[in-house]
Amino acid sequence: MSVRAKIIVVDDELHIESLIKQVFRKKIREGDYEFIFAANGIDALAKLDQYGDVDLALSDINMPEMDGLSLLEKLxxxxxxxxxxxxxxxxxxxxxxTAMNRGAFDFITKPIVPADLEATVEKTLRYVARLKSAIKLEQELSIARTVQLGLxxxxxxxxNDFEVSGFCEPAQSIGGDYYDIIQLSHAKFGIAVADASGKGVSAAIYMTLIKGLLHANATVEHSPKEVLIKINTLLHRIIKRGSFVSMIYAVMDTSTGEFSxxxxxxxxPILVSEEDDVREVPLRAKGMALGLANSAAFAFTIDEASYTLxxxxxxxxxxxxxxxxxxxxxxxxxxxxxxxxxxVHCLNSTxxxxxxxxxxxxxxFAGNAPQHDDMAMVAIKSRTQR
Structure with a gap:
C-alpha cells in the first residue's frame, strides 16, 4: 500500500517518538502515515535531504542547536x-x-493530549490534500490553456487585397470563446467566431468540439448556412440540454471582395466603411444558437447574407x-x-x-476590474481599390 502522508516530528524529548507511534499505530500499520523523527532543526533539515519533502511537520519550539522558530522559516x-x-x-x-505570525499552520501544547494531537494532524493533512489538489488542478489548467491557445x-x-487577424483571451485559465481562419482555396477562406455557453472546462470542451466539426465541414461545404446546419446536426446529438454555442461563420472571397x-x-458583425465614413452598417442574418434544436428547426431559422467589401x-x-x-x-x-x-482604429491601419x-x-476601460467573460475577435480589412 502506498503511503498517503509523510510527517516529520522534530523534538528533543525521547518519549515523543514513542507517544507518536502509539497514538498513530493503526495509521502506521495500514500505510496511511509515515513518520520521520529528528532531534532538532539541523537534524530535521538533514532528514529532509535524505527522505525528501513531507506533508506535515510537528516541531517543538525549544530545542538545542536550531530551535523550532528558526526551523519554521526554513521549512x-x-x-x-x-x-x-x-x-x-x-x-x-x-x-x-510568534510562530503563527511567521506562518505556522496550528499549534498543540505539552503535555500532549492524544485526542488533540490526532484531530490536529488529521485537520492539517486534509488542508494539505486540498491544497495539493488545487495546485495540481492549476497546473493541469495551465497545460490545457497552452493546448487550447495552440488550437x-x-x-x-x-x-494582396485583404488581411484577417484574430484575438482570443479566456477570462479563466481556459474558456469557450474561439476564432478560426481556414484556407479553403487560393482565393477563399473561412472565418469563424464562436462562444460556448458556460465557463471554464465545460465551455473549453465544447470549443474544441466546435473546431473539429467546423474543419470537418468547412472544407467540403462552402455555404456558411449549410456548414452551420451540419455542425448543429452533430452537436445537437451530444451537447448537454440547455447548453449551446453561438457562432458566426463566413466565407471571404478575396478575388471579388464578397463576404458571405x-x-x-x-x-x-460591425462594418466600418472608410470610403463612406459610415461607422456601422448592420449586416442582418438570423438564426438560433447551435445545439438548441434539431436539424429541421435549426435550418428553418437560419439565414445567409453577403456584402462586398x-x-x-x-x-x-x-x-x-x-x-x-x-x-x-x-x-x-x-x-x-x-x-x-x-x-477610429480602422483608419490607416492593418x-x-x-x-x-x-x-x-x-x-x-476595464482597468483592474476583474472580468468574467472570455473575449474573441476577428478583423477583416480590405487593402486595395477595386
Missing amino acids: IERNPVLKVVMISAYGDMQNVR LPNGCMSS YARAGHLP KHGDALVLYTDGFIEARNPRGEEYGMERLQQAAF ATDMVRAIVNDVKA
Whole structure:
C-alpha cells in the first residue's frame, strides 16, 4: 500500500517518538502515515535531504542547536505547501504567537493530549490534500490553456487585397470563446467566431468540439448556412440540454471582395466603411444558437447574407466579452464604445493593428476590474481599390 502522508516530528524529548507511534499505530500499520523523527532543526533539515519533502511537520519550539522558530522559516522557504504545527509548553503563548505570525499552520501544547494531537494532524493533512489538489488542478489548467491557445490560428492571414487577424483571451485559465481562419482555396477562406455557453472546462470542451466539426465541414461545404446546419446536426446529438454555442461563420472571397456569412445566435458583425465614413452598417442574418434544436428547426431559422467589401472597408466579428467588459464602477464597455473604437482604429491601419488597438481600448476601460467573460475577435480589412 502506498503511503498517503509523510510527517516529520522534530523534538528533543525521547518519549515523543514513542507517544507518536502509539497514538498513530493503526495509521502506521495500514500505510496511511509515515513518520520521520529528528532531534532538532539541523537534524530535521538533514532528514529532509535524505527522505525528501513531507506533508506535515510537528516541531517543538525549544530545542538545542536550531530551535523550532528558526526551523519554521526554513521549512516554509523550502516547501510552501508543507504545513507546520508547533509544539509548545503550556503557557508559552508569546512563542506561539510568534510562530503563527511567521506562518505556522496550528499549534498543540505539552503535555500532549492524544485526542488533540490526532484531530490536529488529521485537520492539517486534509488542508494539505486540498491544497495539493488545487495546485495540481492549476497546473493541469495551465497545460490545457497552452493546448487550447495552440488550437487557434497562428498569426494572421493575408492576400494582396485583404488581411484577417484574430484575438482570443479566456477570462479563466481556459474558456469557450474561439476564432478560426481556414484556407479553403487560393482565393477563399473561412472565418469563424464562436462562444460556448458556460465557463471554464465545460465551455473549453465544447470549443474544441466546435473546431473539429467546423474543419470537418468547412472544407467540403462552402455555404456558411449549410456548414452551420451540419455542425448543429452533430452537436445537437451530444451537447448537454440547455447548453449551446453561438457562432458566426463566413466565407471571404478575396478575388471579388464578397463576404458571405450566417450566424447562429451570434452578435452581428460591425462594418466600418472608410470610403463612406459610415461607422456601422448592420449586416442582418438570423438564426438560433447551435445545439438548441434539431436539424429541421435549426435550418428553418437560419439565414445567409453577403456584402462586398470596398477599398478601406473593415469587418469586425466579436464575442460579447468585449461589450460586457466592466470598469471598476461597474459600467459596461458597451456596443457604442466598440463601434467607435472600430471606426477610429480602422483608419490607416492593418487588421492586426486594428484588433490590438480595440483590445487595448477595452482593457484600458476595464482597468483592474476583474472580468468574467472570455473575449474573441476577428478583423477583416480590405487593402486595395477595386
